[in-house]
Amino acid sequence: MSVSRRFGIGAFAGFLLVAAVGFGFGLLLLLVRGRWAPLTGFDVAIADGLNAVVSPYVGLLRWFSQLGGRPFMFWLVVLAVLVLLIRRRWRLALYLVVTGVGALLLDPSLKALVGRVRPVVETPVAHAPGNSFPSGHALGSMVVYGALVLVFLPAVPPRWRKVFVGFLGLIVLLIGFSRVALGVHYTTDVLGGWLLGVAWLGVTAYAFRPDFMDRGLEPSSAADLRPAPAHHGSAHPWRAVFQIVTGWVLTFGLVYVLGVLVRGQHDDGVNRWLQSFRTPSLDDLSYFWSKAGDTHAITLVLLISCPLALALWRQWRPVVFLLVTMAGEITLFLCTAAAVERPRPRVEQMDGQMPTSSFPSGHIAATLCLWTAIAILVIGRGRGWYRWLALVPAIVMPAGVALSRVYRGMHHPTDVLGALLLTALWLGVLCWAIRPLRTADPVETNAGSASAPAPAAPESPPRERV
Structure with missing residues (x-):
């Protein structure tokens, strides 16, 4: 079996494993939130x-519990990151930081979402x-200690690896x-x-190293924990996922x-100031601007943009970029709104009662x-000067929607700030992972060059006999 095929099978199997763990956590979350009697x-x-x-045994249980507390694990991660930085292993240090910060953000946001x-x-x-x-x-504890295993296991002598794990x-x-025995958790x-820790470990490990399922986060032969070159010089599709x-x-954690x-x-002073300018004409204008950011208008523009992008550039990458952008935006908005539960401004709300909370603004984030x-x-x-005209709707449309939503009393000004943060972080992530401006994958280029016949070496002239 070829290396590329074995890698593809291993990556897909790892993806299924992480997806199964994530599904298990999601099912458990629904049962807990639904207060299933059994x-x-x-x-x-x-x-x-x-x-x-x-x-x-309360004293002993408290001691074990402290090993999973934030202060202890914070200094444990800091020490590990310092070791890696001294060894100049920037990639692994970043992996530990991102993994730990993600767990730190997931905990309070999900607790607020479930409310148990x-x-x-x-x-x-x-x-x-x-x-x-x-x-x-x-x-x-699952995330921090698991990440330490993935990072430092290649440096542990083989006979001690099972003991270490x-x-x-x-x-x-x-x-x-200890948490259950102390009566502070079910x-x-x-x-x-x-379950959530295992899923998060799998996601981040794949994001930083696509073949960690087969070789560890770093190859076992690198006793010095030196990062290995990327697979075929480009990001594997599973890695991008x-x-x-x-x-x-x-993104969800930071916006939360x-x-x-x-x-x-209660920063509704701007709302009250804008209400002082209300007239029937401005009310109608704000209504149409607000509608430009609702689900129907955004979906219509997306359905038009995707075929046009495919026709213009004849690549699926821009289409995927647009679709993932909007799918991520709606899920980020719904999850953050449900977790934050910020009330609407204490002013007259021209659009009536809304099904979601105020922060962040979904209309503005989508636009x-x-x-x-x-x-x-x-x-x-694009290549011509006209491509810069795309900045006009990118500035005018969100500005108009934001002004109309605050004018109509539906959002605080800081809700607009939340939409800006969501957009900046999410699009930054997608530009890094999908690379929508790439015109050809290195894998395809290498494959094409490999299949091309090599130029024949020039024949040397025959030597004269003396």
């Missing part, structure tokens, strides 16, 4: 049973703030057990944290953090993402 009864029974027997309260036991022996699902200790795996198990909270998922998670910071702020993505393609792939 699952709730199972959790309560285990919490009550452990609470009756753990009193003599912590266990109530007869004899409380420990307390923890916030919601319950998923367990932050279980998620963080087993030791860190045992720590993760003890941390999860069993499914810990299980959910582990995991880069996009990694970027989506980080901004939403939490502004959630309690920004669509017209900016189109401008990136036209300016990057």
